[in-house]
Each structure stands twice: as structure tokens, then as C-alpha cells.
Amino acid sequence: MDKLMRLASEKDVVVFSKSSCCLCYAITILFQELGVTSTVHEIDQDPEGREIEKTLMRLGCNAPVPAIFVGGRLVGSTNE
Numbered sequence: 001m002d003k004l005m006r007l008a009s010e011k012d013v014v015v016f017s018k019s020s021c022c023l024c025y026a027i028t029i030l031f032q033e034l035g036v037t038s039t040v041h042e043i044d045q046d047p048e049g050r051e052i053e054k055t056l057m058r059l060g061c062n063a064p065v066p067a068i069f070v071g072g073r074l075v076g077s078t079n080e
Helices: 002-009 022-034 049-058
Strands: 013-017 039-042 067-070 073-076
Touching (some): 002 013, 002 049, 013 022
16 A cells, blocks of 8 residues: 555656556657656556555545546546
8 A cells, every 4th residue: 555655645646557448648649649647657667566556446436547636636437
């Protein structure tokens, strides 16, 4: 939980993603097209990715990725 919250608060817009997720890719491209600078953390390439995924699920994400944080607060996924 500590690592997730630290990463989520580092920048204004943070996306937790998996490199093979097409919705994650779509969100990243959408932010780019809108001119939003976002930081993307690929949890499938993080040694603690499974723990981050579990924490995202505990925070209320129906699907763990993409999980979008704005200003350190979870705003949701593509469904929200």
C-alpha cells in the first residue's frame, strides 16, 4: 500500500498499467492527445507488481488496470 500511494502521489496524473493491456494503451494515448502529462507504471514489469495489483483491487478497482490517479486520488478506470 505504501509503495502504491507513493507512486500515485509523485505526479499529477498517474496510470497503473500492464504492457499487454489494450485499454491501458488507449488511456495513455487519450491523455497524450488531450495534452495531459501522465506517468505510467507498468505493474507487470515491477517486481512488486502483484502486490500493487492486489492493493488496487482492495481500493475498489473492479479490474486492477488501468487505474488512474489524479492528484494522488484514485479516480477509477475506464468504466469511471
